[in-house]
Amino acid sequence: MIEVRGLTKQYGTVRAVDDLTFDVRPGKVTGFLGPNGAGKSTTMRMVLGLDRPTAGRALVAGRPFAGLARPLRTAGALLDAQAVNPGRSGRDHLRVAARTNGIPVRRVDEVIDQVGLGPAARRRVRGYSLGMRQRLGIAGALLGDPAVLLFDEPMNGLDLDGVRWIRRLVRELADEGRTVLLSSHLMSEMEQTADHLVIIGRGRLIADASLEEIMRGENAARRVRVRTPSGDDLAGALLRRHLRVHPTGDGDLLVEGASAETVGDVALELGVAVHRLAEEHSSLEQVYLDLTGDSVQYRVLAAPEPAGQVRR
Amino acid sequence: MSATGVAVRSADASTATVFARAASAEWLRLRTVRTTWWCLLAAAVTIVGIGATAAFDEAQGPAGPGSTLPATLAGEFGVLPGQFALLVLALLAVTQEHATGMIGPTLQWTPRRGVLLAARVAVPVAVATVAGVLLALVTDVAAWFIAPGLTLSLADLADSLGRIAAVLAAGSLLAVGLGLLLRSTAGALATVFLLQLVLPFLLPAFDVAWMRDLGRVLPGSGAIWTLLGEPDMTAVLATTVLAGWSAAALAGGGWSLLRRDAG
Ligand SMILES: Nc1ncnc2c1ncn2[C@@H]1O[C@H](COP(=O)(O)OP(=O)(O)OP(=O)(O)O)[C@@H](O)[C@H]1O
Ligand SMILES: [Mg+2]
Numbered sequence: 001m002i003e004v005r006g007l008t009k010q011y012g013t014v015r016a017v018d019d020l021t022f023d024v025r026p027g028k029v030t031g032f033l034g035p036n037g038a039g040k041s042t043t044m045r046m047v048l049g050l051d052r053p054t055a056g057r058a059l060v061a062g063r064p065f066a067g068l069a070r071p072l073r074t075a076g077a078l079l080d081a082q083a084v085n086p087g088r089s090g091r092d093h094l095r096v097a098a099r100t101n102g103i104p105v106r107r108v109d110e111v112i113d114q115v116g117l118g119p120a121a122r123r124r125v126r127g128y129s130l131g132m133r134q135r136l137g138i139a140g141a142l143l144g145d146p147a148v149l150l151f152d153e154p155m156n157g158l159d160l161d162g163v164r165w166i167r168r169l170v171r172e173l174a175d176e177g178r179t180v181l182l183s184s185h186l187m188s189e190m191e192q193t194a195d196h197l198v199i200i201g202r203g204r205l206i207a208d209a210s211l212e213e214i215m216r217g218e219n220a221a222r223r224v225r226v227r228t229p230s231g232d233d234l235a236g237a238l239l240r241r242h243l244r245v246h247p248t249g250d251g252d253l254l255v256e257g258a259s260a261e262t263v264g265d266v267a268l269e270l271g272v273a274v275h276r277l278a279e280e281h282s283s284l285e286q287v288y289l290d291l292t293g294d295s296v297q298y299r300v301l302a303a304p305e306p307a308g309q310v311r312r
Numbered sequence: 313m314s315a316t317g318v319a320v321r322s323a324d325a326s327t328a329t330v331f332a333r334a335a336s337a338e339w340l341r342l343r344t345v346r347t348t349w350w351c352l353l354a355a356a357v358t359i360v361g362i363g364a365t366a367a368f369d370e371a372q373g374p375a376g377p378g379s380t381l382p383a384t385l386a387g388e389f390g391v392l393p394g395q396f397a398l399l400v401l402a403l404l405a406v407t408q409e410h411a412t413g414m415i416g417p418t419l420q421w422t423p424r425r426g427v428l429l430a431a432r433v434a435v436p437v438a439v440a441t442v443a444g445v446l447l448a449l450v451t452d453v454a455a456w457f458i459a460p461g462l463t464l465s466l467a468d469l470a471d472s473l474g475r476i477a478a479v480l481a482a483g484s485l486l487a488v489g490l491g492l493l494l495r496s497t498a499g500a501l502a503t504v505f506l507l508q509l510v511l512p513f514l515l516p517a518f519d520v521a522w523m524r525d526l527g528r529v530l531p532g533s534g535a536i537w538t539l540l541g542e543p544d545m546t547a548v549l550a551t552t553v554l555a556g557w558s559a560a561a562l563a564g565g566g567w568s569l570l571r572r573d574a575g
Contacts, residue, residue, distance in 0.1 A: 050573065066425070071421065072420075083413030084417070
């Protein structure tokens with residue numbers, strides 16, 4: 001369990017985290033989402049006592065992390081896979097970690113096997129790929145067999161195999177009853193992995209709800225796909241009811257903000273045949289974009305058309 | 313992975329235990345990077361090499377047989393330049409953590425910053441001091457063999473090695489403190505070199521009163537006096553200068569580690 005209460009961090013004139021309050025519960029994968037610069041990493045750093053909050057506090061397993069004598073037994077984290085001394089071997093890096101927390105060296109070799117670092121563990125980190133560094137970082141997080149885990153964008157730089165491995169690992173950790181907080185920008189990954197979502201923007205809380213709730217929430221605009229031989233008639237009738245309708249390329253109609261019942265009833269009233277009627281829920285990506293649209297700080301300007309476009 | 317991890321274990325350890333673990337980890341950290349060994353090699357070559365050469369010169373010189381120069385001069389001559397390899401060792405132990413971002417994981421492993429500070433200061437300072445004293449001892453004995461005109465008594469040895477230990481402890485405290493405060497290898501290294509080597513030699517050369525006075529209160533001047541008895545300075549002043557700079561650097565570095573964000 002991680003409890004964040006009124007957490008605030010001011011860097012000079014930047015309010016990186018602004019009065020954030022939420023809980024991360026055991027037995028679930030909690031996805032931590034937000035645009036670049038939203039304050040996700042800063043929040044995790046404060047939870048782990050790396051940065052001092054301007055106001056508020058965070059508790060890990062009921063206690064401030066910075067007071068723990070064997071912190072790795074309580075919480076493990078991977079914040080920045082690059083933050084390793086490149087001159088030390090991966091195994092020595094973990095041996096140092098183990099020693100600080102009174103963990104037997106045997107456990108070091110266990111986690112090396114668990115993350116699949118294998119023989120590379122005895123080489124210096126200097127020669128590791130990003131994916132190998134991520135694995136080393138995760139090994140460090142698992143070292144103390146902790147009840148709480150924090151991962152900041154652990155899938156960055158991983159190949160497909162690595163991504164799938166993290167997805168399974170995170171699932172297993174949560175199923176074992178651990179608390180897992182996972183940040184990522186990969187919405188499709190989150191949709192598959194997370195049970196609960198905490199979404200922030202510009203340091204403030206935007207949403208704190210289960211994936212289910214967020215996907216069905218008011219921002220999760222529902223729409224209905226309908227296939228009918230009398231497209232024009234049905235579209236006309238729906239438009240008269242102030243529903244937005246657009247045709248799709250393949251001859252179906254998409255009706256925004258309506259339920260399948262409404263569309264079916266309209267069709268019945270009109271007496272037109274319906275060959276297909278399906279509610280479509282937006283992807284997490286769409287819901288997320290709607291939720292965070294106002295709090296994106298670093299927006300990409302529309303790119304100019306490339307000059308030498310290939311004509312078909 | 314065992315499922316026992318799910319239960320939160322509150323095996324709380326005493327501060328002494330946490331310190332022992334942190335210090336042992338600092339020692340492992342030092343041993344597992346090559347920089348440490350390069351610094352020790354450089355220190356060995358400089359201290360023993362320069363010390364033995366000085367002793368050889370002494371044996372050839374006019375004050376040859378019949379003089380009563382102590383062999384411990386060799387170790388002192390060697391440590392004067394050789395200390396810098398040891399100060400670099402102690403300094404890198406601290407600044408590399410910030411340069412690589414490793415301070416993040418380090419603070420996750422030992423979040424009690426006071427304990428981390430104690431271990432992080434004690435271990436590199438002890439390593440640099442012990443290594444320097446051992447190398448000086450080797451140099452003294454070697455010099456005594458090379459130049460039989462030199463004398464070697466236990467009293468001389470104890471006195472000389474004691475002064476060398478004081479100089480190295482003060483110097484590496486300064487280096488570690490500045491490393492913790494400045495967090496940058498280049499910045500801290502430049503500052504240590506200026507305070508310990510460049511300015512103490514440069515300032516008196518200007519023959520301006522206030523520059524000479526300023527030069528005398530720099531840590532390097534205290535170190536040179538403690539090693540060689542030059543330039544003119546009282547033992548009280550030298551001790552005050554050495555202890556004062558170490559204490560100030562430690563206070564600044566300690567504040568930085570205890571109070572600032574990990575960075
Ligand atoms: N040490 C620092 N000094 C000054 N400003 C900082 C510092 N660390 C973070 N910030 C600022 O705080 C804000 C939040 O940054 P943070 O790294 O927490 O965002 P994030 O949600 O992790 O973003 P990303 O998705 O890009 O990783 C940003 O505006 C950032 O510029
Ligand atoms: Mg981040």
